[in-house]
Amino acid sequence: MKVLETGNGARAMKNGGLDPQRISFEEIPIIDLEPMFSGDAAAKAKLAEDLRKACTEVGFLYIKNHHVPAEVLEGTFAAAETYFGQPDEVKMANHVSKSKNNRGYAAMLEENTDPTARGDLHESFDIALDVPADDPDVKAGKVLYGPNQWPSDMPEFRKALETYHAEMLKLSGHLLHAFALALGLEETYFDDMVGKPLATLRVLHYPPQFGEIDDRQIGIGAHSDYECFTILAQKEGISALQVLNAAGEWIAADPIPGCFVVNVGDQMARWTNDLFASTVHRAINRSGRERYSIPFFFGPNYDTLVEALPSCVDEDHPAKYPPVTSGDYVNGRFAATFAHYGKDNEAEASAH
Ligand SMILES: O=C(O)CCC(=O)C(=O)O
Numbered sequence: 001m002k003v004l005e006t007g008n009g010a011r012a013m014k015n016g017g018l019d020p021q022r023i024s025f026e027e028i029p030i031i032d033l034e035p036m037f038s039g040d041a042a043a044k045a046k047l048a049e050d051l052r053k054a055c056t057e058v059g060f061l062y063i064k065n066h067h068v069p070a071e072v073l074e075g076t077f078a079a080a081e082t083y084f085g086q087p088d089e090v091k092m093a094n095h096v097s098k099s100k101n102n103r104g105y106a107a108m109l110e111e112n113t114d115p116t117a118r119g120d121l122h123e124s125f126d127i128a129l130d131v132p133a134d135d136p137d138v139k140a141g142k143v144l145y146g147p148n149q150w151p152s153d154m155p156e157f158r159k160a161l162e163t164y165h166a167e168m169l170k171l172s173g174h175l176l177h178a179f180a181l182a183l184g185l186e187e188t189y190f191d192d193m194v195g196k197p198l199a200t201l202r203v204l205h206y207p208p209q210f211g212e213i214d215d216r217q218i219g220i221g222a223h224s225d226y227e228c229f230t231i232l233a234q235k236e237g238i239s240a241l242q243v244l245n246a247a248g249e250w251i252a253a254d255p256i257p258g259c260f261v262v263n264v265g266d267q268m269a270r271w272t273n274d275l276f277a278s279t280v281h282r283a284i285n286r287s288g289r290e291r292y293s294i295p296f297f298f299g300p301n302y303d304t305l306v307e308a309l310p311s312c313v314d315e316d317h318p319a320k321y322p323p324v325t326s327g328d329y330v331n332g333r334f335a336a337t338f339a340h341y342g343k344d345n346e347a348e349a350s351a352h
C-alpha cells in the first residue's frame with residue numbers, strides 16, 4: 001500500500017496508486033460527515049478513506065450528519081414550489097437573459113444539458129454569490145461574478161434561497177476539508193482558493209412525464225457537472241435521478257431522508273487527474289408528481305488555476321489536462337449548454 005507523506009503525517013493510499021478502479025456500483029455509498037464537525041484526527045482519517053474510495057470508485061455519494069437544519073431545506077422547497085406555481089409571464093419578468101451573470105429564471109426546454117438532445121423538461125431559477133455590480137471583478141467582465149436577480153414582490157423566496165445559499169457555503173467548507181484529507185493533503189489545502197467561490201444555487205422544477213418517453217427529451221439530459229462538487233437536495237419520496245456506473249448501467253440515486261447527494265464535478269476530476277470520477281447523471285421524472293430539486297455547485301475562485309495536484313501526478317501518470325482557470329472552464333461549459341436560446345428553441349418547444 002502506498003503511503004503519502006503530508007504536512008499532517010503519513011497517509012496510506014488505498015487502491016495502490018493513481019489508477020482509479022471504477023466499479024459497477026449498484027448502490028451509492030453513504031458517508032457520515034460528523035467527524036468534520038466534532039471528530040478527532042482518527043475519525044477524520046477514517047472518513048477521508050471512505051470518501052476517497054467513494055470518489056475513486058463511484059464519484060457519487062450521500063452525506064448524512066451534514067448539519068443543515070431541516071427547516072432550511074423545507075423552507076426552500078416550499079419557496080420553490082410557490083415560485084414555480086406562478087404564471088409563466090410573471091416568471092419571465094426575471095428571465096436569465098435579463099442578467100449579465102446567468103442569474104434568474106429559465107423556462108422549460110430552454111436548457112439543453114446534453115447537446116445531442118432536444119431541451120430539458122425542467123424550469124429553473126439560479127442565484128450565486130451576490131457580488132455588487134461595481135466590484136472590480138464584475139467590472140473586469142468575469143461574468144460568473146455579479147448581482148443576483150430577484151422577483152420584486154417575493155421577499156420570502158429571496159430569504160429562503162439566501163439562507164440556503166449561506167448554509168451551502170458553510171457545508172462546502174467542511175466538505176472541501178474532507179476532500180483535501182481524502183487526497184492526502186492538509187485539511188486546509190484548498191482554503192485560500194475559495195474566498196470568493198463560484199457557488200451557484202438552483203431550484204429546479206420537473207413536471208412528470210407520462211407514457212412513452214423520447215430519450216432526447218427528459219428532465220435533465222445526461223451530463224457531468226462542471227465545478228468542484230455538487231450538493232443536491234431532492235424532495236423526499238420521488239425517484240428521478242440516475243447515475244451511470246462503470247458498466248454503463250443507470251443506477252437510481254433516490255432521495256434518502258436526512259441525506260444530500262454529493263457528486264464530484266469536472267474541476268475536481270481535473271485537479272485529481274481523473275483519480276476522482278466526475279460521473280455522468282440524468283433525471284427523468286416518471287413519478288406522476290411534480291418534482292423539485294436543489295443543486296448547489298461549488299467551485300474555487302474565478303482566477304484559481306485548476307491543474308493536476310502534485311500528489312496525483314507521477315512519471316506513469318502525466319497530467320492529462322492543460323491548466324485552466326476555474327472561471328474560464330465553467331464559462332466555456334455554460335456557453336455550450338445555453339447555446340440555443342432564441343429561435344431554434346421556440347421552434348422546438350412549439351413542435352411538442
Ligand atoms: O435534479 C436533479 O436531481 C439533478 C440536477 C442536476 O444534475 C444538475 O442540475 O446538474
Ligand SMILES: [Fe+2]
Nearest residue numbers: 223224225281
Ligand atoms: Fe448535474
